[in-house]
Amino acid sequence: MASGTALVYDEEMTTHKLLWSDPVCDIEVPERLSSSYEQLKRYHLVERCVHVPAREGSEEEILLVHSSEHLEVAKSTQTMNEEELKRVSGNYDAFFFHPNTYHCARLAVGATLQLVDAVMSGKVCNGMALVRPPGHHSQRNAANGFCLFNNVAIAAEYAKLKYGLQRILVVDWDVHHGQGTQYIFEEDPSVLYFSWHRYEHQEFWPSLKESDYHAVGLGKGTGFNINLPWNKIGMENSDYLAAFFHVLLPMAFEFDPQLVLVSSGYDSGIGDPEGQMNATPEVFAHLTYFLKQLANGKLCVILEGGYHLKSLSESVCMTVKTLLGDPIPQITGEMAPCLSAVESIQNVRAAHKPYWKWLMYEDTSFLQNLSTKSHLLKKANPSSSTEHESQITNISETARVERFLERHMTNVLFPVPPIKTATTDSKGSTYLHSVHLVKEMDKTELKALVRVLCIFVGDMQIIPNTEDRKILTIHICEKEQTGKSSSKHYISLNWKEDAEGNDFFFAVLGFILPVAYSYQPNLTVIAVGPNRSLGINGISLLFALLQGLAESRIFAVIEDKDINLMQSVAKILLGASTPHFGVYVPPTQEKVNKMKILRDQFQKEWKMLQCSVKDGISRH
């Protein structure tokens, strides 16, 4: 089993820069790369990664995706003077050439392929490539949106060819739609492309109809293109998490990728002048953590956008920390998606219902965007102020977020415990009796615990007092508990895992995680008793996904003689490997209905459950 995290970085890629004045392109600066790398050094993350050198991507590799005409045009810019460079740049929407751009773009491709090789060969488990120019807007025959060659698309084709992969997931969390990547794979069922993006009903660049949720792919690729348009700015951590719980992750588990590539733009983070969103750096730790659960942990993160240098570099560090296996910081912000986000989520679910088994029995229907539109709060028209004034406001806004992040990160980051996992063993027994872990807590810390999430699997003698708001219990058992009705702090989830394979991911993603994230526990306890209705795969999945909460403080109590269960749980707690969760089977209609009832019952209390607007109450 591979371990370790690769970091691919070459300072050479900072030589690509804008030589003339152009307000559209002037945010794509070399410091994006150098400041991210400096911050990684400051957090001592560089020294913990395996350095993988970049190389130039070959012409043959670039031609996996691009036309020879495009390659030739790019090549020809190496010897041009500024005037000629400006002219060629003008042929594209938002791109600039520098004499070294071609070289840098080939390094960006090669760096990405080096990362894929390091992961696929087992040299490392995962990694990140810090590259410029970015790639996801680039198309077969055109540069676009600061992108010359589509690094991630080339990597996907390369991985298919060199390693014979049949299923690759591309997650594009950049705030722009990677229309280039969509075009390249829209007829290809072997690459599942997911993108969320600022859209504002087609007003935001690149203002394409095909960036909307209706674009689900073409021909054989139908169903393998997922667009989640954001129709409002100001999306927060909870909106991004809701998108993962209710759209991306269930698709990804059903798709069962062999490799995950991230088009990792951080312009979806707070302070970014392009994105205008409000997600804080720690959300990227959570997103990364979820994606690590797929493809046996084979995860390659490739930089795309991100234009607020502080926000960008902190978010890059959060991503790399998580790749390295550090505990995940607690997420901040109100845990409820906004109405507009829920509308978008509902629509993309409706659009994909015909193509995905997990959506088959969900009663998703399209929503007319009326409420969104009436609710769309446009910012004060910037044209009313002079350009100079708005520039001043932008500068102070940038500085304001910088100061905010300076403080915020000291609150978010906590010391990583020297010992990650501790175990105890009942005396005299030959098997491991219980496994506990993560952070050593002294008495004062324990007292400060205000919320404990208890997940009980199987028969349980002692059920905590349901009136105690300090404890939220989710009891997973085969039969309805008699004399114990569900309440806000005691939820009985009757779920018997399918004997044929794993259908429990549906309940974990669609119910347990949203409740848990809404609750924001300081400690998670998972107890497994006799007569458990879940198999090893289901229990493993529970442990794997819930470790992202409570700063990874998780306490396992396992009353079971099954040594395989012990080993599997211990492995997950150690973060050493992510097991394959077994053959995917879709949930039955009966189970989907059960979830629906629970979701309806609890979504007013636990708002992250919301995935349709019918009667939920969301954040505004």
Ligand code: Q9C
């Ligand atoms: N009026 C990346 O984030 N904006 N590219 C063009 C034209 C271009 C963003 C506005 C934004 C490109 C990789």
Ligand code: ZN
């Ligand atoms: Zn972007």
